[in-house]
Amino acid sequence: MSEFRIAVVIGSLRRDSFNRKLATAIAKLAPPEFKLHQVAIGDLPLYNQDDDANQAQAVKRLKAEIAGSQGVIFVTAEYNRSIPGVLKNAIDHASRPYGQSAWAGKPAGVLGMSVGAIGTAIAQQHLRNVLAYLDMPTLGQPEIFIQAKEGLFTDSGEIGESSRAFLKGWMDAYVAWVKKHSA
Secondary structure, three states, X not given: OOOEEEEEEEOOOOOOOHHHHHHHHHHOOOOOOEEEEEEOOOOOOOOOHHHHHHOOHHHHHHHXXXXXXXXXXXXXXXXXXXXXXXXXXXXXXXXXXXXXXXXXOOOEEEEEEEOOOOOOHHHHHHHHHHHHHOOOOEOOOOOOEEEOOOOOEOOOOOEOHHHHHHHHHHHHHHHHHHHHHHO
């Protein structure tokens, strides 16, 4: 495959989200044949199984974006020791109706950051449990639990020098993971 389209799902809607900054910055660490695009999830209605037969346009758009991608990167915040509701809502929408999941088989990567010392470790573990059920082969190592600290990003929004090699290592592992599971 000459080009890999990767959907990036950000588990935060906040305008100045740390995780949106992280998602934007790691995209610059991907090789040229990997095109990362952020998927909108803030316009999705709350999931209701009664709507499975007549999904909203925003849900159809989400499912099409996931289906048209060769992989998915989840960049998530941690709310109350779990994944944000907006992220779970998006996951539920794109997995329904039962048997028509857009997620199945898509190689996944998981990372996130917060102001807390353990980053988003617990949210990521909860997310990994969900992704296992959705049949998404998920990169296990290296794990990325980032604490928001001074110097993580440059003034231009790129990954700072002290973290660049670490995050580039993660991106390289994810690229290999996608290539392995896309063959």
